[in-house]
Amino acid sequence: MVSIKPMMILIILGLCLILECGKAELPRFEHPIKPDGSLSLLVVGDWGRRGLFNQSQVAAQMGKMGEEADVDFIVSTGDNFYDDGLTGINDPAFEESFTNVYLSPSLQKQWYIVLGNHDYRGDVLAQLDPILTQKDKRWFCMRSYVLNTDVAEFFFLDTTPFSDKYFSDPDHTYDWRGILPREEYLSNLLKDLDTALKQSTSNWKIVIGHHTIRSGGYHGNTVELENRLLPILQVTTSDN
Ligand SMILES: *[C@@H]1O[C@H](CO)[C@@H](O)[C@H](O)[C@H]1NC(C)=O
Numbered sequence: 207m208v209s210i211k212p213m214m215i216l217i218i219l220g221l222c223l224i225l226e227c228g229k230a231e232l233p234r235f236e237h238p239i240k241p242d243g244s245l246s247l248l249v250v251g252d253w254g255r256r257g258l259f260n261q262s263q264v265a266a267q268m269g270k271m272g273e274e275a276d277v278d279f280i281v282s283t284g285d286n287f288y289d290d291g292l293t294g295i296n297d298p299a300f301e302e303s304f305t306n307v308y309l310s311p312s313l314q315k316q317w318y319i320v321l322g323n324h325d326y327r328g329d330v331l332a333q334l335d336p337i338l339t340q341k342d343k344r345w346f347c348m349r350s351y352v353l354n355t356d357v358a359e360f361f362f363l364d365t366t367p368f369s370d371k372y373f374s375d376p377d378h379t380y381d382w383r384g385i386l387p388r389e390e391y392l393s394n395l396l397k398d399l400d401t402a403l404k405q406s407t408s409n410w411k412i413v414i415g416h417h418t419i420r421s422g423g424y425h426g427n428t429v430e431l432e433n434r435l436l437p438i439l440q441v442t443t444s445d446n
Contacts, residue, residue, distance in 0.1 A: 291328020
């Protein structure tokens with residue numbers, strides 16, 4: 207029996223060599239550009255309020271802008287459902303805050319979505335569940351992924367787990383399934399982003415996440431992103 211353990215370790219090591227363990231890559235997707243070589247998109251974040259708090263008015267203006275600019279897709283930077291994300295895949299907030307709010311014809315495009323901190327306060331896996339895409343085919347939400355187009359490459363990044371304050375927030379509970387152990391998640395994510403940025407040959411590399419790295423706004427800078435994300439972006443820039 208004693209010899210089984212080293213044997214298993216050897217087998218696992220062997221498997222790792224074959225499968226290249228730890229070389230997980232960000233999932234990649236493609237979106238076509240217009241025949242004239244252009245790409246047009248709208249970006250919105252902090253929105254899901256069942257049409258209230260002027261969400262419906264903003265949606266109507268997005269509809270007008272979307273038509274004028276003939277948008278190809280819409281990006282959501284997270285906080286998709288206030289205050290506490292979705293309770294599950296059958297939470298009516300999905301229809302009340304998304305499907306039934308963004309009604310303009312120009313907004314009936316693909317939405318590329320990431321999570322915000324408020325989304326982590328609900329059933330986080332619900333927003334990532336492909337069943338939502340069956341309910342509304344515009345919905346596409348993953349934690350982190352790459353979207354390639356012939357004009358620009360977009361790197362969607364799950365920024366919430368970087369922020370220490372959510373891990374010591376006495377007032378709310380967060381759904382950290384899929385995130386723990388946290389440090390392993392963050393370092394893998396940064397490594398995968400770094401690799402993807404370095405591999406990219408696109409003229410425009412656009413990194414999208416919920417939290418600002420630097421901001422003069424109410425929330426200010428996100429120090430964890432300044433420390434850990436910004437250096438990756440800067441190195442990538444000076445490399446090229
Ligand atoms: C909606 O927008 C109007 C006009 O800007 C503003 O007066 C009102 O306070 C807003 N309502 C809410 C709930 O934010």
